[in-house]
Amino acid sequence: MxxxxxxxxxxxxxxxxxxxxxxxxxxxxxxxxxxxxxxxxxxxxxxxxxxxxxxxxxxxxxxxxxxxxxxxxxxxxxxxxxxxxxxxxxxxxxxxxxxxxxxxxxxxxxxxxxxxxxxxxxxxxxxxxxxxxxxxxxxxxxxxxxxxxxxxxxxxxxxxxxxxxxxxxxxxxxxxxxxxxxxxxxxSPKEFKPTVEENCGTCHSRGDPSQIDAKGGLIRHHEQYEDLLASPHKPLGCGACHDPHKSTIYQAGGYLGADTTCKTCHQNIEIKLEAKKDVACQTCHMPHAVKSAVSTVVTYDGGSVPKGDLRTHIQRISTDPNWKMFTDDGAFVRVDDAGKAYLTLDYVCLSCHVDKDKEWAQSYAEKVH
Incomplete structure (x- = not known):
């Protein structure tokens, strides 16, 4: 040259x-x-x-x-x-x-x-x-x-x-x-159109999108996209459940509500326990297993579980008492060979039912639907 x-x-x-x-x-x-x-x-x-x-x-x-x-x-x-x-x-x-x-x-x-x-x-x-x-x-x-x-x-x-x-x-x-x-x-508004392609995952992710980063028994913040990829709702976009222009906190309507999200697809799901009839889907399927700023520890019968300030988007629950939600070093959420992640019953059930134990949670969770 x-x-x-x-x-x-x-x-x-x-x-x-x-x-x-x-x-x-x-x-x-x-x-x-x-x-x-x-x-x-x-x-x-x-x-x-x-x-x-x-x-x-x-x-x-x-x-x-x-x-x-x-x-x-x-x-x-x-x-x-x-x-x-x-x-x-x-x-x-x-x-x-x-x-x-x-x-x-x-x-x-x-x-x-x-x-x-x-x-x-x-x-x-x-x-x-x-x-x-x-x-x-x-x-x-x-x-x-x-x-x-x-x-x-x-x-x-x-x-x-x-x-x-x-x-x-x-x-x-x-x-x-x-x-x-x-x-x-x-x-020139008619000649040039801005993109409307969803790109939330650009920021609501961290590092390798196939891994959900964790620390201290909680998922790290801005992992929502990785959560979604490892959840049953991988084919759905964020807009299926969220209005991206609205906040999800301060009662601003960013979450569209179960009637237009969960219940649209899961019409045949029956809650068999009367005590759970009015419990929102996200209460169990999206527990506070993520930490952005603060967290606490909830003590239940026979153990304890951390509780974060954000809900997880993993949503899939395992009733297998031997499944561990996190890798042995605690750095990531554990996934199976198909890349699926699972919430365990201590996060799902025992963070609320503090007077119960894991054995109760396993038998109880299987009766809900």
Whole structure:
């Protein structure tokens, strides 16, 4: 290859690096541009957790829509809002913080866990990334922002902050994070259509999609897609049960309800035990076996089981007393040779029936349907 051609390619690469962020931003219209035509959907989405995956701090605590998250009362110990550039999350479960240079704060009392009424836990601060004070670069924009471009330590950096190893078109998971860059659609709506293909699994997954990551006897957070792939509902998309524009918490209607989901397909399932007639399907088939921020331990007759702050999407229950839900090292959910995962009766039954034992749970579960 000639030196001239090499030089030309170098210049092209340098130009792309220097103007890449601007060119990217031009292809994104921004979520505000969607509002004029999609007002109802936009208002629903604004009350979900997606836009608040990362939120800029402008000298005061960030706010969330009325009737949703109470937010974070104050920044981590030793910090004030002027020394915080962004809050990560803060909607529903937990919040983490980025310093004035865009690095994520780590150490003791660096993560704020929101109150969880279901588990009976008040809001509290916990360590994040170890007990010693430190910080780490922000590389999570692929699932926290819209139009994320990873650039590494060399940059360019969003807002010129060296701790942010990338750039984005818009903070938070906004309309174009799922529907694609839509500047052309805004200017020519009939000629250019945004994608409506479901891609929830891009972010609601971790690592190898054939493995469900676990830790401490609970499934790790954002494993919903892996759960689904190992469940009986693998052929279904997330939209079969969820409205992606609505939150699943704060009574926002993100879950479509059993009448339009479970009961549509499982019309012939009969609940034979009178005491269980009014129990929702997800109570047993989607127990709180996932941890995002907090968990507790439930003690039953003869043992104990952890209870997390999220429901699992595995849904298939095993009554085999010898089946172990997790691998021996506890790092993954166990699957059979066909890749199917199973919930065990301690998570399904004994997290509620604390005065019973495993033998009772096995005989009882088989009588429900």
């Amino acid at each position: 000639s030196q001239g051609l090499l030089g030309f390619r170098f210049l092209v690469g340098l130009w792309a690096l220097l103007v890449g962020a601007d060119a990217l931003a031009e292809s994104f219209a921004g979520s505000e541009s969607c509002k004029s035509c999609h007002e109802t959907v936009y208002e629903q989405y604004e009350r979900s957790g997606h836009p608040y995956k990362i939120q800029a701090v402008e000298g005061a605590r960030p706010l969330y829509p009325s009737g949703t998250s109470p937010g974070v009362p104050h920044p981590p110990l030793g910090e004030d809002w002027k020394s915080i550039s962004y809050v990560i999350g803060g909607f529903g479960w937990k919040a983490r913080f980025m310093d004035a240079q865009g690095y994520i704060l780590t150490g003791e009392s660096r993560q704020y866990n929101l109150p969880n009424m279901a588990l009976g836990l008040d809001a509290h601060w916990v360590a994040y990334g170890g007990d010693e004070p430190s910080r780490k670069p922000y590389t999570c924009g692929g699932c926290h922002t819209t139009g994320w471009e990873s650039t590494g330590a060399a940059g360019p950096h969003q807002a010129g902050l060296p701790g942010i190893h990338g750039t984005w078109a818009e903070p938070g998971v906004t309309c174009e994070a799922c529907h694609g860059a839509s500047a052309d659609h805004v200017t």
